[in-house]
Amino acid sequence: MIMEDWVNNLNTWFNSYCENFKELTDEQKRNFDIKRDHSFRVADFSVQLAEKLEFSFEEQKLAYFIGLFHDIGRFNQLVEFNTFDDLKSVDHAEYSVKVLKDEDVLAKFEIEIENEKLIFISIANHNKLKLPENLSEQELKLARLIRDADKIDILKVLSEYYSTRNVNANHTLTWDLPKGSSVSKAVSKEVLDGKLVSKKNVVSEIDVKIMQMSWVYDLNYRSSFEKLLKKRFIETIYNTLPKNDLVIEIYRKVKVYSENIIYNS
Ligand SMILES: [Fe+2]
The missing domain is CATH 1.10.3210 (Hypothetical protein af1432)
Known part of the structure; x- marks a missing residue:
């Protein structure tokens, strides 16, 4: 067939x-x-x-x-x-x-x-x-x-959702967490160690976004990273976060990890 x-x-x-x-x-x-x-x-x-x-x-x-x-x-x-x-x-x-x-x-x-x-x-x-x-x-x-x-499709949906936010709140996408003002310690430790963020450490919406960015550590195929970068899903999520040194450091880490996979494999 x-x-x-x-x-x-x-x-x-x-x-x-x-x-x-x-x-x-x-x-x-x-x-x-x-x-x-x-x-x-x-x-x-x-x-x-x-x-x-x-x-x-x-x-x-x-x-x-x-x-x-x-x-x-x-x-x-x-x-x-x-x-x-x-x-x-x-x-x-x-x-x-x-x-x-x-x-x-x-x-x-x-x-x-x-x-x-x-x-x-x-x-x-x-x-x-x-x-x-x-x-x-x-x-x-x-x-x-x-x-x-x-994961790629969820990242696509989330990045669109976060950037058009006020239109229609959907709690099945973000859970019902407080907005928060900074990344939790446990969450930033995991992501900076190059690990997937565990759900149990997530306490705010900011943490949720960082957890979603940490999914890059769990992608398997180079072509998936290509799609991720081409469509700028991680960047779009990052753009909806408050910019401070920690958030910038996390974003760099995730981005460099993804770029290395593309250019070195
Ligand atoms: Fe599923």
């Missing part, structure tokens, strides 16, 4: 899945649309990335599948628990795997048995702090790909 047909068939199924949820509140509808659009963009970017990385044609098709369905559990999560907060409900990645199994989606698209595990592992681990250690080379390839594609 050519890629275009594959994409169209998956999109059609996904759209009708989303439309099966009736009687949503206006807010739920808005959140549904946010997740649906995110899924389409992640799927597109996944396949672009897979192409650039010269994955086999089969792997490119799987990349689109994983990208489109990585968050499919979000819709049930929202309807059942009225939140996207995994801590207050379910792990949405595991939930996505469950939905795919319940709906028998892999069989509908004649996905071969040996690719089942590959898909479920990639989806189940897209939101984990780290990938499990015992993955095969092919599992690693796709599990890393969805993590990159997902």
Whole structure:
């Protein structure tokens, strides 16, 4: 099957899945649309990335599948628990795997048995702090790909959101934290040590933004860094932060790290 047909068939199924949820509140509808659009963009970017990385044609098709369905559990999560907060409900990645199994989606698209595990592992681990250690080379390839594609799209959405801020507050994007006036100590230590900022240290909106900037330490592929720099996502987030020595130092550190990957690999 050519890629275009594959994409169209998956999109059609996904759209009708989303439309099966009736009687949503206006807010739920808005959140549904946010997740649906995110899924389409992640799927597109996944396949672009897979192409650039010269994955086999089969792997490119799987990349689109994983990208489109990585968050499919979000819709049930929202309807059942009225939140996207995994801590207050379910792990949405595991939930996505469950939905795919319940709906028998892999069989509908004649996905071969040996690719089942590959898909479920990639989806189940897209939101984990780290990938499990015992993955095969092919599992690693796709599990890393969805993590990159997902993060890049979230950074895109956030950078747009922060820069057009007052239009429409959306607490699912920023959590309900006080604005804050400086970066917390624990947060600045982590990011300056070249580590991902842990959620537990985040206490203000400024910290949230720094945490999002620290995601560069968790990107896997050079092409992801290219997109990040070309689209200026990190810079845009930085531009919405108060400028002081610490914030400037953090931004430099993250930027230099990203540029080094591009120019030295
Ligand atoms: Fe997700």
